Structures are given as C-alpha cells and as structure tokens.
Amino acid sequence: MTSSDKNFPGRDHDHGVCIESAFERAEALCRERGAKLTPLRRRVLEIIWESHAPLGAYDVLQRMNAEGERNAPPTVYRTLDFLLKHGLIHRIESMNAFVGCAMSADAHRALFFICRDCGNVAETHSEAIGEAIEASATRAGFLVETPVMEISGRCQECYDDE
Numbered sequence: 001m002t003s004s005d006k007n008f009p010g011r012d013h014d015h016g017v018c019i020e021s022a023f024e025r026a027e028a029l030c031r032e033r034g035a036k037l038t039p040l041r042r043r044v045l046e047i048i049w050e051s052h053a054p055l056g057a058y059d060v061l062q063r064m065n066a067e068g069e070r071n072a073p074p075t076v077y078r079t080l081d082f083l084l085k086h087g088l089i090h091r092i093e094s095m096n097a098f099v100g101c102a103m104s105a106d107a108h109r110a111l112f113f114i115c116r117d118c119g120n121v122a123e124t125h126s127e128a129i130g131e132a133i134e135a136s137a138t139r140a141g142f143l144v145e146t147p148v149m150e151i152s153g154r155c156q157e158c159y160d161d162e
C-alpha cells in the first residue's frame, strides 16, 4: 500500500489545502484546454468543494440562491455538465450527487469509497481493477464506457468511534 492509497479525508485534515489544490488543478486544466473558469463555474466548484461529502444538484442550487439570488436549475445543470466534462467533478451515481475530483484531471478510472456514516467520499485509482474490468468486458464482448466503482462502507474514523 502506498501513501496515496490512504486518502480518506480525516476530520482534522486541513481542507483549505484540498480546496487550494483543486483550484490550482482546475485553473491549469482550463488554461491548457482554452476553457473558461467563469465566476459561475468557479462558484459551483467552490460549493461542491465545501466538503468531501457529495452534493446533489438541488443542494448546489440552494446554496447558490441562499443570499437571494435566483439562479434557475438549468444554469446549475449546465455548469455541472461543464465541470463533469472536464473531469473537475465526478457524479456519484449511487447518490445522484457530485463530488470534486481529487486527482489529476486527465480522464481516469476512479474508484470511490463512500462512508455511509459521515457521507465523505474518497477517490482512489487502481490500474489493476481497471484492467480486470477491461479483461472481463472483452471476454463478455462488452465495450465499457463508464466504469463506475462505488464502494460503500465506513471510514476509519467512523468505525473507530464505536
């Protein structure tokens, strides 16, 4: 196990560092691709990065409008689509919610550990699992488009609390 495998966000971690590096990656990626990180996109990304717990589109909208703004759902969906397309966020299918991408931004096969107690999600990557899925898909004559790997369970801090 390498240190990058132990990436579940602990309660005492400095989340400011997570946010900072997420924005550095987002800015670099947008620059590289000639995409614009508009104030609206930045705002939505900031809201999603409030924590490591995924947020639904409706929660994002509510936070945006908390101070009396009137953003409409299509605005939020369009912005989420942009962030998804560029790999800056991921959709957690089992929760129908979004979480910031914690890895470098190139298209990758993410594996998510979802804590059912605190709701935090940790993103990790496994070439071995990706290859195993490819291999069984090939045997089955199946073309993989979206390999979603969401594993639910409990993080160490939650099971240590018992």
Ligand SMILES: [Zn+2]
Pocket (backbone or CB within 6 Å): 009, 013, 014, 015, 016, 018, 019, 052
């Ligand atoms: Zn964090």
Ligand SMILES: [Zn+2]
Pocket (backbone or CB within 6 Å): 090, 100, 101, 102, 103, 108, 110, 123
């Ligand atoms: Zn990711």
Ligand SMILES: [Zn+2]
Pocket (backbone or CB within 6 Å): 115, 116, 117, 118, 119, 120, 154, 155, 156, 157, 158
């Ligand atoms: Zn937990």
